[in-house]
Amino acid sequence: MKRILKLAALLAAVLLVFAACSKGADADSAPFHIGVVTGSVSQSEDDLRGAEELIKLYGDSKTGGMITHLTYPDNFMDQMDTTISQILSLADDAKLKAIIVNQAVPGTAEAFKRVREKRPDILLFAGEPHEDPPVIQEVADMAINSDFISRGYTIIWAAKQMGAKAFVHISFPRHMSYETLGLRRLIMEQACTDLGMQFIFETAPDPTSEVGVAGAQQYILEKMPQWIEKYGEETAFFCTNDAHTEPLLKQLFAYGGYFVEADLPSPLMGYPGALGLDLTAEAGDFQKILKKVEESVVAKGGAGRFGTWAYSYGFTVTAGLGEYARRILAGETQLGDKASLNDSFAKFTPGAKWASGPYVNALTGQQASNHMLVFMDTYVFGQGYLPTTAQAIDPKYYEISVNN
Amino acid sequence: MRNVKSFVADNIVTLIFLTITIIAIPFSGLSGSYIISNLIDRFARSSFLVFALILPIMAGMGINFAMVLGATAGQIGLIFAVDHNIMGTEGLILATLVGIPLSVGLGWFSGQVLNRARGREMVTGFILGYFMDGIYQFFGLYIMGWLIPIRTAQVMQIDGGGVRNTLALESVRGGLDKIVSLKVGPFSIPVVTFAVIAVLCLFIIWFRRTKLGQDMRAIGQEQGISHAAGINVDRTRILAIVISTVLACIGQIIYLQNLGNMFTYTSQRQAGYYAAAAILVGGATVSKASIKNVFIGVFLVHALYITTPLAGKALFKSAMVGQYMSDFINYGIIASALVLHAWKNKRAADLARAGLRMSAEAQAAAGGVA
Amino acid sequence: MNLRSLVVKITLAVVYLVLAVWAYGAGKGYPLYIDNTDLSKPTMLSVVIDGKSPVRVREGAYTEIMVKGARKHTISLVLPSGAEYRETFRFPAGAQAAEIRVPELAPGSDPVVRPVLPRQDR
């Protein structure tokens, strides 16, 4: 019994001592802080690089700047606890006025709820939320998704333009249970029927399961030659998981087939690994990166068969939301100003065409004022931009719903 | 002096992690009130699960990593409650009512398996957890929605087959924590949750004194002698696991109602892993555990979890290193606690053997062969 | 002894069953929809039901709030202007869901709670 008391007393004393001294804030010049939470480099590099770009622009809060950057765990599907407490720990800083989570992995909504209970003054932005739209709309001040509805049509349209006759959609149960991804699959299926293409759904292992990334990539490597043989070389491939992208591209270069764009498109997505590119010299400059990737794709005989977005989606969302939050906090604009949001994104993507619109709930037809869907023109290597953002999309695609 | 030495030797694991925590706190830059309010929250959330480990340790079966099975049962209960739109405290009660029979069955099963794997209970239990993952996925993805109808779109997968991967537990969120929430300064204390934990403590204290509790401790000491003394060893061991599994089931429900969100197919994996780390850090060994160990362990482990990612980040100037750092510490806690304990045991055994040999030699020398 | 254990078992089973039935009945949730889709006079409001933490209903939103049990509930809707509407209501017998339309809120009168079908069944 004595021991318990001793230990407890020691623990309490320690906590109190450090509670007192840990708040010895140094001379901090920034008027406010912005918290940015992204995946790690090994999980989603682009998102993290966007946070680093923000740090480069506005400084790290530890050294008098604005940005506090944290990462959620690699195996976020196992460790929701950690994700929540990482996000929540940001709210401990009284100067922190905005939190950006990109990608908003499961647990973000709960963390936002808790932040809101404690600190209603903090702006909460979610990039590419994994949780269902109504859940995240309820708690976030602004959510950004890549336009899973329009792209359900435009990716198929682009595949047809590039010359594909069939479309293979590679995914697995966890992803198909996300409303955004599941819905897009249904739209793609419909678009294929309408445009006279064959739609095929293939299952590959989930990289977050215990086969790990290695097992998942191995599966794609092994299966691709067989799939291409089965469905023909005039087939476009699409996968919903980032980890699948690299082996997919590698095999497409070797065996033929088309690739319109990745789930979260970026010139950095899959290509550098599949092509063995060194981009050190081009770091940070997406126009140069795109050029180098293009040269290499064309050299490998992939002209006209491979596409991407000219700028990284993940990078832009992190950086763009950060910029938007800064503008709001600095009083340059206010929450809900769409023009300023677009402008914040454009800051990181000079010369690119974006299309954006509010999320529309297929069930109720309501528009969400705080949930934007964005997408960009597809850039086909060795060929140039496809005007995907200029396509007129049949309204019926917006009415496809997952619940019937 | 000697007292201090033996105190250190007895609590080496706890002291090591106390030191790490003390070092990590200033580096993390977190405020005391944040750490304390987070600790209260996490204590309410996860200590019940840790209690589930006490009985099997008492019965000499080591850390019951198979408690994951109980957590799974709890999750099935919650799926049921959410699917039928039963809200709040009533929803949790219903989930518990559904979970308990399931966890009794699963506990009986894992007890049987562990009885056949004597001497390797821990690793078997660990693998049993993974095995259950497969069965559970089969249940959630194929049986549910086919044999057992799913009523709510919120629970059903988009393509209509099985239970979703992430389940929002909004309807039962805080169903226990928020019945009575006491505000003390900046902290809010979930009174009912703490009351439930207190009742569980009393139960364990009472249980140790019952015939069954005594039997378990006897088995934990020495199975052979217990058997000779007429204790049904196998049955008692199974009962220890069954109770542990049921407690894990309730513990998981408490844990998830606090978290408000559930990864249908992975949340249960975390249960055994956090709980094992906590009880070991609290000074329990694989053969001895008490309520005290649970309390100290939960506080220390969570203080570590709260501070290490940020401390790692501050030390290495990289958010990612901070994250890996805390993962490393998470696994390292269990590894080093087990190692230190096994090492202590071995030293004790060596000492005993040396003592035995010496006394034997002394006897031989004194008595001679005569 | 045998009889005693039988009695204990039966009692346990009965308690178990009663508890389950009670929990099922008392905890059953019913959806209450807040219809804020009319954008002619866009306004955001926060809704408090039975003294729980407020739920924000954005302009243009059709928000579903789950309400526990078919018993008496108090609801209060607060507009940014500070205007507050309170109403005590009970789910009409047989109704599975209810709806409140924001445009119908009029100063001085209580909000109208009308029974509707749950969304999935529509």
Add this chain to the structure above:
Amino acid sequence: MSSIKTFIADFGWPRIIIALFLLSLFVAAPIVGVDLGASIGDVLNRFGQNAIMVLALVPMVQSGCGLNFGLPIGILAGLLGSTITMQLGLTGLTGLLVAILITIVFGVIFGYLYGKLLNNVKGEEMTIAMYVGFSAVMLFSILWLVLPFNKADLVMGYAGEGLRRSIALEDYWGKLLNNFGQFSIGGTPIPTGLLLFVGLCVFFVYVFMRTRTGTAMTAVGSNPDFARASGVSVERMRTVSTVVSTVLGGIGILAYQQSFGWVQVYDAPLFMAFPAVSALLIGGASVTKASMVNVVLGTFLFQGILTMTPSVINNVLKNELSEVIRIIVTNGMIIYALTRKTKVAK
């Protein structure tokens, strides 16, 4: 009749069922439209990829240390071997040989330390090994970020530091063993070099287990007291077995990488011990006894099922059942082995 019975008893029902299941998958494959030749090629390839890692478990089983759930430690040695060699810019056969050399050096160091640790935790080896493996992988995740790798195709393109999540081996020694003497029989590519390399390793371990050290090791495993009495140092033998196991684990991952085409760092090795353990047990090994036959048979059966189930079942049912089956079979086998009454009396 009785001979069949003893055969079945020896072979074990689970193995027979799994073998029959695999056989039925092979039979069903052409019916459901899966290319049988290519599938057999995949199975052979995967067999070659994984066999050495399964082999790595044998010495420790024989010396009584149980199943080496700490295999990731050996794998980390192999990762160090390949990344350092790549950083030095060595390619082709030279590269692979240097990588093996470096792997052996690190493997011996890691194995020695790991063996010392396990000697101090007798009786709890498996549980502890698992967690030691996990934490070693996470520790190395930090190292991959901060070690001074700077070769352009190794590090992350954007920042120029920290290893990539997966590094292409194509320009180094990717497929080197696979392509050595590769030929096809009826559309089935045979990875000759890989199979030869595996054969070599199996032969090496086979011979090693029959040397004085090897037999002493087995003696330690089957009866430590007797071994001690006959003058064999139990501790030393256990350490030697751990070193051999760790080195083999490292070489195993090298063979795996060259066929897979990528070096995978960070948390990739975390769960690699489980399939290996499962394969060995399917092959008929127990926690205390394992042979070369167990390794070869087990790897073939296990990898066969892993390769064939998804393609065949997905073609029939069009869903994700195969993933579930895999989890149940893998872990079910480990449990079966752990719960089997071992004949060695303790």
